[in-house]
Amino acid sequence: MSFVNVNATSLTQKPPSKKFKVVLDAGHGGKDHGKPSKVGSPEKDIALKIVLALGKELAKNKDIEVIYTRKKDVFIDLHERGRIANKAEADLFISVHCNAHTSQAYGAETYVLGLHRNATNLNVAKAENAVVFLEENYEETYAQYDLNSPESAIGLGLMQEEFLDQSVFLASLVQDNFRKKLKRKDRSVKQAGFIVLHQTVMPSVLIETGFITNTNERKYLNSQKGQLALARAIAGAVGEYKEKVFSYLTNETIADQEVIVPEVEEAQPDKIVTGVTFKVQLAASKRKLKTKPYNFKGLKEISRLKKGKVFKYYYGATSNYTEIKRKLEEAKKKGYTTAFIVSFEENNIQVPLKQVLN
The missing domain is CATH 3.40.630.40 (Zn-dependent exopeptidases)
Incomplete structure (x- = not known):
């Protein structure tokens, strides 16, 4: 071939x-x-x-x-x-x-x-x-x-x-x-x-x-x-x-964009939050990548949002916090050790995760 x-x-x-x-x-x-x-x-x-x-x-x-x-x-x-x-x-x-x-x-x-x-x-x-x-x-x-x-x-x-x-x-x-x-x-x-x-x-x-x-x-x-x-x-x-x-932005660059891993209380099992979508942020890059599994170590359900000049890549999309925690563990096992959970309201408006869970 x-x-x-x-x-x-x-x-x-x-x-x-x-x-x-x-x-x-x-x-x-x-x-x-x-x-x-x-x-x-x-x-x-x-x-x-x-x-x-x-x-x-x-x-x-x-x-x-x-x-x-x-x-x-x-x-x-x-x-x-x-x-x-x-x-x-x-x-x-x-x-x-x-x-x-x-x-x-x-x-x-x-x-x-x-x-x-x-x-x-x-x-x-x-x-x-x-x-x-x-x-x-x-x-x-x-x-x-x-x-x-x-x-x-x-x-x-x-x-x-x-x-x-x-x-x-x-x-x-x-x-x-x-x-x-x-x-x-x-x-x-x-x-x-x-x-x-x-x-x-x-x-x-x-x-x-x-x-x-x-x-x-x-x-x-x-x-x-x-x-x-x-x-x-x-x-x-x-x-x-x-x-x-190997051209992803470094963790330090991501931190400069005020992306903070939140410290939150553990949610109850199968906690559904109406009107909110949880995602796992995998990485941020100046490159616009296809949201295909081969770009993300076999992970499916990949989405992309642009903030300024940076593209952010997410895994999963669910209102079930327990489910998104499971996906976070999957991402980390694939090598995305700095991945974290983020939350969105309608029209992809990001809201603090701690605020949502409280």
């Missing part, structure tokens, strides 16, 4: 509270050589060199923290790579690989998680997933997979749905940089069931940087110049992603 025309402004998320964490995964390693090359280094070595160069580029930004799944030639289980990213609570996961083919095929492509839409995508995923057979107890660890089936990763949509748009956007930025800055053949953004992406719970991509079976591309991938160029192109995509996606 190919993706085009991804709207960056529709993907805006709440900024991370600490450094922006990027987990870099050099494909293969140790006893897993990856795709073989008749001349030059195997895939595992090329991927590692690109990842190390990419890490150095990203580390130049003091707001970015780089975490590696491996920094040397060692074998790492696929599920362990995902565990490293999840434990770090990373904001992005990037896995770097090289492609191969029986022909002189060439070019770069970036994958996001999903079902295999055609035989080519399936074969690429099978090649990268085959490493599981080198792992101990792989039959138990990956019991839910049939690597030969397009439906092998059943439930992928449910597990990664809230990250798909962000993953596609990052993948599109990577491919744009490859095409525009490096003049590489753009083999587009695609979707397939890569196990290493399935293990992560954050926006994730797998980059096939080129074909080591192509005579010219193999030389490029084995060269320090080519590896650094690829690393810088990917780093540029990460920087643009960070800038465009």
Whole structure:
């Protein structure tokens, strides 16, 4: 599946509270050589060199923290790579690989998680997933997979749905940089069931940087110049992603607008307040975002109001205070830790919550 025309402004998320964490995964390693090359280094070595160069580029930004799944030639289980990213609570996961083919095929492509839409995508995923057979107890660890089936990763949509748009956007930025800055053949953004992406719970991509079976591309991938160029192109995509996606106003800015979290007495269960609508305020932003679930971590019932130059975003709308408290807890579990309840009378006139409950 190919993706085009991804709207960056529709993907805006709440900024991370600490450094922006990027987990870099050099494909293969140790006893897993990856795709073989008749001349030059195997895939595992090329991927590692690109990842190390990419890490150095990203580390130049003091707001970015780089975490590696491996920094040397060692074998790492696929599920362990995902565990490293999840434990770090990373904001992005990037896995770097090289492609191969029986022909002189060439070019770069970036994958996001999903079902295999055609035989080519399936074969690429099978090649990268085959490493599981080198792992101990792989039959138990990956019991839910049939690597030969397009439906092998059943439930992928449910597990990664809230990250798909962000993953596609990052993948599109990577491919744009490859095409525009490096003049590489753009083999587009695609979707397939890569196990290493399935293990992560954050926006994730797998980059096939080129074909080591192509005579010219193999030389490029084995060269320090080519590896650094690829690393810088990917780093540029990460920087643009960070800038465009994480653009909510900070809590301090919101506080400057005299948005105060009220201290109120607990209301009685199922307390209905006639003529008043309660909502959960999630965030405020200078950007006008679509009120779609993928912009708000899967939350539905999103509404938007403009106050001055700032758009405010709300979750839920009910006259039942008990119900809105439940929605507040849902929002906080999704990561909106500074969310709070607000109350409105007719025509969206906001009134103090304490006054309403009293």
